Amino acid sequence: MSLTRTLTLLITTTVLFIALVAAGWSYLESDHELEELFDAELAQSTRIVQGLVQHLADTQSLDQLSSILEETLRLPDNGVPDAELDSDNDEILPGGIGHKYEKKIAFEVWSQQGNPLLDTLTADDSLGLDPGYAWVESSGHRWRTFTLKDPATGFWIRTAQREDIRQELSQELALGNVLPLLLALPLMVLAAISAIQFSFRPLRRLEKPVRNMAPERIHPLDDRQAPREVVGLVQAVNGLLKRLNQALERERRFSADAAHELRTPLAALRLNLERQAERHPGEFDELTAAVDRMVHLVEQMLLLSRVDAGTDFVPEDRNLAEIVEQSIADVAPLALKKQIEPELDNECVLAMVSCHSALINSLMRSLLANAIQYSPEHTTITTRLTPSGNGFHIAVCDQGPGIPPEERERALSRFVRLDQRLGGGAGLGLAIARRIAELHGGQLTLSDRPDGKTGLCVNIWLPAKSASEDTGFRDQRPLASR
Numbered sequence: 001m002s003l004t005r006t007l008t009l010l011i012t013t014t015v016l017f018i019a020l021v022a023a024g025w026s027y028l029e030s031d032h033e034l035e036e037l038f039d040a041e042l043a044q045s046t047r048i049v050q051g052l053v054q055h056l057a058d059t060q061s062l063d064q065l066s067s068i069l070e071e072t073l074r075l076p077d078n079g080v081p082d083a084e085l086d087s088d089n090d091e092i093l094p095g096g097i098g099h100k101y102e103k104k105i106a107f108e109v110w111s112q113q114g115n116p117l118l119d120t121l122t123a124d125d126s127l128g129l130d131p132g133y134a135w136v137e138s139s140g141h142r143w144r145t146f147t148l149k150d151p152a153t154g155f156w157i158r159t160a161q162r163e164d165i166r167q168e169l170s171q172e173l174a175l176g177n178v179l180p181l182l183l184a185l186p187l188m189v190l191a192a193i194s195a196i197q198f199s200f201r202p203l204r205r206l207e208k209p210v211r212n213m214a215p216e217r218i219h220p221l222d223d224r225q226a227p228r229e230v231v232g233l234v235q236a237v238n239g240l241l242k243r244l245n246q247a248l249e250r251e252r253r254f255s256a257d258a259a260h261e262l263r264t265p266l267a268a269l270r271l272n273l274e275r276q277a278e279r280h281p282g283e284f285d286e287l288t289a290a291v292d293r294m295v296h297l298v299e300q301m302l303l304l305s306r307v308d309a310g311t312d313f314v315p316e317d318r319n320l321a322e323i324v325e326q327s328i329a330d331v332a333p334l335a336l337k338k339q340i341e342p343e344l345d346n347e348c349v350l351a352m353v354s355c356h357s358a359l360i361n362s363l364m365r366s367l368l369a370n371a372i373q374y375s376p377e378h379t380t381i382t383t384r385l386t387p388s389g390n391g392f393h394i395a396v397c398d399q400g401p402g403i404p405p406e407e408r409e410r411a412l413s414r415f416v417r418l419d420q421r422l423g424g425g426a427g428l429g430l431a432i433a434r435r436i437a438e439l440h441g442g443q444l445t446l447s448d449r450p451d452g453k454t455g456l457c458v459n460i461w462l463p464a465k466s467a468s469e470d471t472g473f474r475d476q477r478p479l480a481s482r
Contacts, residue, residue, distance in 0.1 A: 015188055030173065038161065050148065053157060066109075069109055146160075209221060326361060334372055368381065
């Protein structure tokens with residue numbers, strides 16, 4: 001589960017939900033308030049007409065009053081059909097005689113006797129008039145009306161607005177209030193996501209040293225960079241790293257001490273076996289071979305201990321081609337004994353690397369000895385040195401049984417021998433070789449032969465001198481030994 005993803009989903013969902021609820025509430029409230037405003041405007045218009053009627057009623061006859069109201073309150077007929085007025089064309093009427101919304105506002109005036117003096121609505125009033133607000137139907141539209149009776153003149157006055165224009169205006173104004181919030185919503189979500197990403201940057205800075213930490217370079221995390229909420233966790237991890245480093249140091253010390261303690265008795269045992277073999281030829285061959293394997297194991301354990309500790313390995317500039325050639329020469333007697341021909345395909349006349357030459361020599365001799373051990377007689381072992389990127393690639397290919405792809409990673413582990421019937425090693429050769437390559441800033445991998453034949457290729461990549469200057473060995477010691 002991703003904490004960043006969970007927080008992002010929760011916060012963005014909450015922000016979206018609250019913003020949408022707020023937008024909906026704002027829209028409904030704005031629409032309601034605007035409807036109230038239109039009703040107030042409708043009542044005000046009716047009272048203005050009331051004042052006009054009161055003023056004219058004292059000086060004008062009913063016919064003159066009706067004529068004046070017609071001229072004042074009825075929109076002149078300019079021949080523009082209502083369908084065109086309802087379209088989204090210009091709101092100003094042709095000739096500048098008025099506004100198209102005036103066609104959607106109507107006035108009605110009745111005398112005391114109920115005679116219509118002005119009727120621009122033509123609604124059905126057969127049921128009589130009632131003061132106040134009401135809804136009526138006229139010309140296929142619904143109208144909102146406000147009716148009052150003038151107490152001074154006894155005239156009935158009614159003003160009407162078409163429902164669709166009221167809704168259109170109220171919705172546009174309400175949407176205008178909501179639109180800024182809706183436009184700001186994506187920015188709010190992006191701001192929330194950015195804030196979450198920024199807040200987790202200290203955790204990502206803590207992750208990097210842990211991910212790149214090697215067993216021989218265990219060091220505590222800097223809790224000063226940790227947020228207050230995870231300081232306790234960082235301190236607990238530091239305690240675990242310290243205990244882990246101490247356990248690894250004890251393991252390395254035990255391996256080194258055990259190997260050192262075994263060297264002397266094994267040397268004495270080997271010497272006594274040689275003396276007995278001189279007296280009784282052939283009787284102690286198997287025992288001598290077993291002791292030799294133990295001596296080889298002890299030497300490998302000592303080398304592994306030194307490589308793991310990473311101490312006193314001072315790099316020097318050396319020609320990798322010379323080291324490879326020397327390694328092949330060192331194992332030549334072993335290859336000839338098994339009638340195996342070692343070949344060198346060198347495409348680099350000068351392959352300068354910054355390395356510990358004895359370790360690289362040990363790496364090459366271990367790989368070549370391994371290839372000889374698992375190759376049938378009368379076969380060829382090919383070593384190829386080629387430039388690769390900002391470094392050099394070494395491939396040691398044999399014609400042995402090979403290693404299945406699914407077993408190759410396990411074959412690089414310590415004390416792992418996939419086939420106990422072949423060879424007499426302890427399963428440390430490949431593990432030591434990979435550790436030496438990593439110590440030099442390189443890598444070791446296993447692959448099939450490029451020509452499709454049966455066998456295994458061990459591939460080593462080492463950085464060139466310019467790229468390996470920062471991969472020295474001076475500060476490769478464990479935390480406890482610094």
